[in-house]
Amino acid sequence: AWHAGKSWWRGVTDVNSASVGIEIAHPGHGFGYPPFPDEQIGALIPLVADIVKRHGMTRGNVVGHSDIAPARKQDPGELFPWAQLAKLRLALPRPTKNLMDPHWTDGGFLLALERFGYDVSDRLAAVVAFQRRFRPELIDGEIDGECRSLLLALLLPQPQGDG
Numbered sequence: 001a002w003h004a005g006k007s008w009w010r011g012v013t014d015v016n017s018a019s020v021g022i023e024i025a026h027p028g029h030g031f032g033y034p035p036f037p038d039e040q041i042g043a044l045i046p047l048v049a050d051i052v053k054r055h056g057m058t059r060g061n062v063v064g065h066s067d068i069a070p071a072r073k074q075d076p077g078e079l080f081p082w083a084q085l086a087k088l089r090l091a092l093p094r095p096t097k098n099l100m101d102p103h104w105t106d107g108g109f110l111l112a113l114e115r116f117g118y119d120v121s122d123r124l125a126a127v128v129a130f131q132r133r134f135r136p137e138l139i140d141g142e143i144d145g146e147c148r149s150l151l152l153a154l155l156l157p158q159p160q161g162d163g
Contacts, residue, residue, distance in 0.1 A: 007068040008119035010061070015068050020051050029074050041081055048090050062091045063117070063133075070129035071122040078136030094134050095153030101145040102152045109143045112151050 003021025012018050024044065026036065048062065064080065065073035086093035104112060110120045113130060120126040124141045131139045134150050 004065070004068055005072065007065075009063060009068045010117040019068075020055065022047065022051075024076060026075070029077060033077060033079060035079050036076075036081065041084065045085065045088065045090070048085065049088065052090055059086070059089055059091050060117070066129040066132055067118065070119060070125040074132070078132045078139060082133065092154065095150050097153075099146075099149040099153055101149045103145075104148050106143045109148055109151065112155060116151060116154055 002016055003023060004015040004019060007013075007015040009015055009019075022044065024036070024040065026040075027034065051057070052059070052062065062085065064076045066075060066077070082091050083094065085091035102108075106123075110123060110126070113126055114120045118126045118130060127143055127147070128139055128141045130147065130151070131141070134154070135146060138146075
């Protein structure tokens with residue numbers, strides 16, 4: 001299905017032909033952005049598990065629309081229960097252990113963010129998308145020590161998180 005539109009993830013420029021998209025019915029940011037219903041997530045988890053198993057996907061490639069098209073998409077957004085998926089090893093966990101700030105310049109952070117998978121052609125959109133996914137409590141588009149620490153941990157062979 002044509003779910004991704006113009007998108008980019010880990011160097012793949014035609015994400016539609018290289019992915020399985022799941023559309024989650026949700027009003028989104030423009031309509032109050034309510035939490036996702038437990039029943040909806042309960043139905044989503046076995047679907048994601050089946051897709052991951054069937055296609056031999058790594059959990060680093062289970063991403064949201066905002067990850068693959070940060071300049072155009074905000075979904076699933078900061079209220080999406082990524083931690084719940086991570087605990088089931090269906091998505092990357094937010095790093096929480098042994099975090100250290102590599103003190104990259106903003107340019108260095110953007111190079112690392114691109115290496116991780118994001119399209120960084122729109123700097124602010126890419127940082128906001130990263131924050132929606134890995135630091136949802138503060139989405140300000142600013143590259144700071146916490147963002148650098150999270151990204152460094154994600155680039156290590158074994159992300160140190162709760163999932």
